[in-house]
Amino acid sequence: xxxxxxxxxxxxxxxxxxxxxxxxxxxxxxxxxxxxxxxxxxxxxxxxxxxxxxxxxxxxxxxxxxxxxxxxxxxxxxxxxxxxxxxxxxxxxxxxxxxxxxxxxxxxxxxxxxx
Amino acid sequence: xxxxxxxxxxxxxxxxxxxxxxxxxxxxxxxxxxxxxxxxxxxxxxxxxxxxxxxxxxxxxxxxxxxxxxxxxxxxxxxxxxxxxxxxxxxxxxxxxxxxxxxxxxxxxxxxxxxxxxx
Numbered sequence: 001x002x003x004x005x006x007x008x009x010x011x012x013x014x015x016x017x018x019x020x021x022x023x024x025x026x027x028x029x030x031x032x033x034x035x036x037x038x039x040x041x042x043x044x045x046x047x048x049x050x051x052x053x054x055x056x057x058x059x060x061x062x063x064x065x066x067x068x069x070x071x072x073x074x075x076x077x078x079x080x081x082x083x084x085x086x087x088x089x090x091x092x093x094x095x096x097x098x099x100x101x102x103x104x105x106x107x108x109x110x111x112x113x114x115x
Numbered sequence: 116x117x118x119x120x121x122x123x124x125x126x127x128x129x130x131x132x133x134x135x136x137x138x139x140x141x142x143x144x145x146x147x148x149x150x151x152x153x154x155x156x157x158x159x160x161x162x163x164x165x166x167x168x169x170x171x172x173x174x175x176x177x178x179x180x181x182x183x184x185x186x187x188x189x190x191x192x193x194x195x196x197x198x199x200x201x202x203x204x205x206x207x208x209x210x211x212x213x214x215x216x217x218x219x220x221x222x223x224x225x226x227x228x229x230x231x232x233x234x
Contacts, residue, residue, distance in 0.1 A: 042226035
């Protein structure tokens with residue numbers, strides 16, 4: 001597709017279960033970002049990939065959160081033993097690497113609800 | 116450390132009024148990039164503008180204009196003759212210059228300003 005694609009668009013899970021969120025970046029975009037947006041809040045940085053390495057994962061809130069990326073393609077964000085405070089929209093973005101920071105293009109997000 | 120502050124949490128104006136959204140940033144780098152994004156009710160973030168730290172020229176795009184002032188570390192956004200369709204949450208963001216090895220840097224966002232344009 002032409003844009004960043006995220007799946008699922010909505011996910012309801014029981015507290016304590018593990019969830020996997022998927023992001024398909026724009027083809028050719030080497031940089032990929034995960035953000036979390038709680039209801040009515042701003043975007044909270046989680047992790048950033050350059051290719052399949054993660055130079056900055058300083059935003060991951062706890063060791064329950066992990067992410068991986070296959071080459072310069074799909075990324076998955078995994079949350080283990082979900083808690084109610086994990087409920088949020090998880091946004092993925094991708095951008096071109098280069099000498100100038102180009103704009104990041106965002107997906108529509110995955111709305112996660114932990115009950 | 117990078118930081119972006121959008122002091123205005125919510126703004127409500129009547130259609131056709133002009134409105135300015137404030138953005139103040141902090142960074143130690145001399146090379147950095149500033150962005151504005153729009154988040155309509157649908158939720159997807161829409162890119163509006165990118166400005167690098169070496170270009171202080173103000174920019175106008177239709178009813179939108181941006182005022183970048185390094186002296187006050189501000190990058191304010193003005194909508195002229197606002198319309199109901201401008202209602203959205205607007206985010207200002209900052210990234211420091213790309214690392215020559217690692218590439219582009221992460222975007223740090225402000226908390227957003229919810230703009231409501233009333234008919």
